[in-house]
Amino acid sequence: MRAGVVVFPGSNCDRDVAVALSQSTGKKTAMIWHRDTDLPDLDLIVVPGGFSYGDYLRCGAMGAHSPVMQEIKRRAEKGTRVLGICNGFQIITEAGLVPGVLMRNAGLKYVCKDVFLRVEDSQSAFTARYNAGQIVRIPIGHGEGNYFADDETLDRLEGEGLVAFRYATPTGEITLDANPNGSQRNIAGVFNKSRTVLGMMPHPERLSDPKLGGTDGRAMFDALVETLA
Amino acid sequence: MKAKVHITLKNGVLDPQGKAVEHALHGQGFKGVSDVRQGKFIELKLTGSDKAKAKAEVEEMCKKLLANTVIENFSVEVTD
Numbered sequence: 001m002r003a004g005v006v007v008f009p010g011s012n013c014d015r016d017v018a019v020a021l022s023q024s025t026g027k028k029t030a031m032i033w034h035r036d037t038d039l040p041d042l043d044l045i046v047v048p049g050g051f052s053y054g055d056y057l058r059c060g061a062m063g064a065h066s067p068v069m070q071e072i073k074r075r076a077e078k079g080t081r082v083l084g085i086c087n088g089f090q091i092i093t094e095a096g097l098v099p100g101v102l103m104r105n106a107g108l109k110y111v112c113k114d115v116f117l118r119v120e121d122s123q124s125a126f127t128a129r130y131n132a133g134q135i136v137r138i139p140i141g142h143g144e145g146n147y148f149a150d151d152e153t154l155d156r157l158e159g160e161g162l163v164a165f166r167y168a169t170p171t172g173e174i175t176l177d178a179n180p181n182g183s184q185r186n187i188a189g190v191f192n193k194s195r196t197v198l199g200m201m202p203h204p205e206r207l208s209d210p211k212l213g214g215t216d217g218r219a220m221f222d223a224l225v226e227t228l229a
Numbered sequence: 230m231k232a233k234v235h236i237t238l239k240n241g242v243l244d245p246q247g248k249a250v251e252h253a254l255h256g257q258g259f260k261g262v263s264d265v266r267q268g269k270f271i272e273l274k275l276t277g278s279d280k281a282k283a284k285a286e287v288e289e290m291c292k293k294l295l296a297n298t299v300i301e302n303f304s305v306e307v308t309d
Contacts, residue, residue: 103300
């Protein structure tokens with residue numbers, strides 16, 4: 001699998017995710033500057049976390065209109081897998097690759113901690129190594145991760161099995177207390193219609209090596225390699 | 230010409246910042262305040278003299294970039 005990571009001014013998780021990807025692919029990860037429009041052949045493009053363009057206007061809004069995103073939208077339409085993590089999730093919602101929007105956390109505070117997620121769907125290249133219903137531990141670190149979409153959109157996402165992850169208790173219950181940011185229906189990650197694009201607030205790259213304290217995130221990168229190799 | 234753009238959260242979308250501001254105002258002794266909603270105000274300078282055309286163009290800017298219509302409404306006013 002050939003993987004690339006987009007680098008915006010203000011990205012700060014680009015190197016972490018590149019290291020996690022290389023660990024699974026055994027290859028160098030391509031780093032793509034936000035002004036580049038001539039991208040190499042890639043099977044997976046990651047839009048990483050950080051504070052692209054200083055979160056000006058709305059978090060993710062400027063990144064969504066950058067030159068590289070126009071090309072990523074074209075690639076995504078052709079089926080290239082796209083993974084947006086944290087600020088990357090904000091960017092791909094603003095770009096219209098996945099539905100919804102990430103608003104200010106309901107508690108107004110930046111939240112940085114490990115959370116438990118219930119895997120809602122394992123029928124994708126991203127989640128194939130997980131089982132539906134499995135509980136995984138993945139860290140979050142964000143001030144604007146409060147997932148919002150209108151009820152009609154949420155019903156459609158649930159009906160079509162396009163909710164990837166929900167914030168849960170360690171035993172897998174979906175409760176208000178397990179929701180760190182006020183997200184509608186505890187949603188932590190969503191797919192596009194064809195499950196080729198995934199946006200999620202939690203950071204799988206931050207728990208993808210035993211030295212980091214866990215490997216629940218690594219399964220996502222391994223699954224992608226297995227599916228796209 | 231100048232355009233003034235007001236961007237506000239749609240009804241039904243929770244506004245935790247507005248709520249926090251409301252609580253702070255109550256704490257300052259302003260008891261008669263409720264339903265505080267926070268938004269954005271953007272001012273633009275435009276070339277040309279056709280106001281209707283300018284308004285349509287700024288509305289297009291709002292849909293494409295300035296507002297996120299999933300959660301926000303916008304209104305545009307064009308003046309000389």
